[in-house]
Amino acid sequence: MKRTTFSKYLAFLFVIFLTAQTHAQFLGFRMSTGAKVIEFPFERYNNLIIIPVTINGRVTVKFILDSGVQNCILTEPLVASLLNLTYDRTITFTAPGQQDSILAHVAKNVQLKLPGIEGQGISMLVLDQDYLNLSNQLGTEVFGIIGYELFSRFIIEVNYDKKVVKFYEPNFFNPKKYYEKVPLIVRGTKPYMAAEITQKNGTKMNVALMVDSGASHAILLDQSTSSLIHLPEKNLEASLGKGLGGDIEGVVARVDKVKIGKYSFDDVIASYPNEGSYGLVPEEAERRNGTVGGEILSRFNHIYDYFSQTLYLSKSVEYQKKFEYDMSGLEVVAHGTELNRIRVVNVRENSPAKRAGVMEGDIIKTVNGLTITNTSLNFLTTLMRLKKGKKVTLRLLRNAEEVKVTFRLERMI
Template sequence: MKAKYYILVMSLVGLLSYRHGMAQHVGFDLPDKLQRVRIDFELHNNLIVIPVVLNKTLKANFILDTGVQYPIITEKALADMLGLTYSRRIIIQGPGEKDSITALINTDIHLQLPGGVESGMNQSLLVLENDYLNLRETMGVDVYGIIGYDIFSRFIVEINYDEKYLVVHEHKRYKPKRRYKKLDMRVYNTKPYVSLMVENKRGDKNKLSLMIDTGASHSLLIDSPDDRSVLPTTNIMSVIGRGLGGDIEGHLGRVKNVKIGKYEFENPIVSFPQEGDYGSAVMRGSRNGTMGSEFLSRFNVVFDYFSGTLYIKKNKNYAREFEYDMSGMTLVAHGTDFNEFRVGSVRYNSPAYLAGVKRGDIIHSINGFNFEILNLSGASTLLRQKEGKKITLKITRGEEEFKTSFKLLRYI
């Protein structure tokens, strides 16, 4: 099943340092006299989704992403509704099928988060001219943008994946919690990195520097040519993600062990992008890959960019098994209100393929659960939950309606 996550890589963003008019306040602030603000979030396919009010008029859902430097509106129609004007057009290099895409720069938007956290009136952001991410379709919820560094660089950010809330703290007032373990974190080119140890099935150990990417729903991704030996002998070829330029292909497999700080994980699933599909866009040598939210969400975490520290404490998801889709089909949201499932692709000889499922089929229910009950994130979880579990689909294909069933099968 196609991984429901994306990877964003920006270039030429230095152009955004441009400001027009008189000097004004730049960046986010808490309301007067407050030292911290709690913000509840939704979690979809391991991605944190928060509401953002644009220009004090329009509310839209944004993904909180440590991998992006400037806020992004992914659908230009939303920017058109706001009547935004642009100072210039730039080229963005990003992983995927397209070598580069174009984006427009706006330098005078106002953004407000829940609890009264807001930017000055001259916040900068990018507007994509074409939406290759298709966030609403791949996530099944109304998501129109991405925000990251502007939050993490201004506050100490505490993320509680257990109870689905985050807290932004004034950094001068924050006191670390005793039960959290402290890890060194390097912030380079606006992005956070930590080191961990990966052991392959042959017993070889590799110390890797991975970018922490809350905007990617995978577990770990390794993208260093020097570390290809980590690639497991048993693996599958798949679309492993989606970048600004479209789909990213690669391999998926299990490594023997991953250790971060004092914590160890056995047999986690790791993604290995196909050379040229991803690495050329991220300047090889700056990192060995990424740590996504499938891995990070096993902890409650605190990002402290000011001291270069990541605090982690294992949560109720810590012992959850690392699993991948066992059906062989990809699903995307479909319909006017994105309230149906559509089959994006079917892997040859997979359980779904042998049960007669075809690309383009509309699935109205899975084991009796429709989209309103299950949603896309829930469907993805169900299809990787337990090998041997029976799955029954109610399908429409053209004018035909029928049911079909199969049992889940573990590939890796």
Template structure:
């Protein structure tokens, strides 16, 4: 009989393998049904594994048990998905048999365009519920431990972890810019790029900082999630405290149903978690952490006003998809649809999306020279970076 669930091949106590990191997200290699090599994001916020495009499952002639409608993150748009059962998902040294897989009708998430690399799915609760998961963000090594054999290292400090309806939560304090201190329940979200997301509907004392900018905060099943970006004064993470943390504030109502159901005030994402090696232990309700070399990095936000998407077969064509009002970008006649072909003399086709974006977060006052393609004509624009928040 086929075993259901994930197991380490060869009966070992643990297995380690490298992952790739894009915009603070963890991307791991996955082989679907022993035949198709794909790449999945590791996401504590997902209950059932997701294949983001039906094309791949159709190639393998995977049959679907049923078709289901899903409601997008905006609570409005209806998404079509299929449930496939008895699926095999193999990671380096680990195989999961008899898995359920949610297959999206089409690529609603467009992860590859926002991360600048091919991503085909999302892996979540089934892995965290089976292993104690160690994420070394600095060395980019993922280690899966058999729960019965894991012994935490002595130097590791611990935060209590509460697992509720397949999701992990911590309780911590943060302080708003006006000095208001709030004790918050936050979901630990390895599938989010941001450092911190807070929802204004979730607590009577939560309010936007005075200095904010409108922004696209990310993408969910319902499309773009819009809101504001600002800073809070500080947040505690175990024995540490971080100041002036960049914080996302989604538009009111974006997550209202989720918040009512979970009682959470927001999510803690990869922008903060990536400053540590973390061990996520659902079995004993523990989050172990040890700071790494990213710990003291400044929390910075885009200073150009430009948002770009990666397109093309190699995802090395960078198209301006949004321009922030009253930003350096809008002072020099940049337009939606312009393609950035060079930045400060560097050809963008030789850069990743993350490397291009790092120019725009680098240093206030820095001059950026952009070579652009517009209607098959090359043009040059120069901007000076300004810190918006």
């Protein structure tokens, strides 16, 4: 073999070796097609962004895209059993809610795939039990949460108008000029932003809020972080949602104004967790006064750019929508093996539903003549905050008997 031919042959082998090494050493997420931008549709339930995730090439399930979560979490241990996941270790940690500690198993070297995006060598927390009951809360089968691993790798655009999410390679991202830039501070694995609130007592306050796409509320204000946070006299006791540690109890009320950059919202509903219910560790409490969630974020088409520490905002079609809270007094969940029944789990005292005779445990069969299906939980919760004075007729199943009730929606805060 001539020297020049032999040299070319060695070079060819070296390229193959490097290519093999590159593929062997690939960890984390990348675009599987070599594209610079990947776009795919998302589903929206209760202001949450739901995306498909395939685990180990075998099972595709729905995950919440959550900017407030550090680790990828599989919330349903039965899915882990089907996949025969092996665990490296077991850990305990604290999280918002009433429970003191959460037990989870750590699965390593997990493969995750989103449309056009693949991840290798991912560490995933598998909860010991389904603490969140996401499927029942949302009315569709959701079995996981994913966040920082994606936000730290890509620039991510959420377009609520088109119901699509876009992932950009950071070096190939050029924001449109019509986006408003809002500074985003990424500390540890979580994004924070500044906002100004005008409270019902007339005081203005600058607050630091974690940007939490995994929360449904507008804003949450934690009184334990500042003596300046004022709880309005007119408020309503409520279950504010579920954290990994269980139910987060507190009250809801209104603040006069929330200002983010050049944008301003009036008469915003704010959540105030009870002391001890939110469970912030001391260093977290020092960083933030609360969170901004999907009820405000959905009023923008927005882009998370952790690399330049910027949140890009552009008004969505929902920007002018009024902030409303449930006007019925009902707390409901999806029920049954196919999530095609809606069960009443709580009825607020002195509420329209309570006065009409709705009881905990009732199964809602029809709403204003429309039969309930597994897609109707979103419809029902939206209807119950739609318009003051709207007439609602429910046909209920109670102890094998049908009961019909009628009431009108009332604005309670």
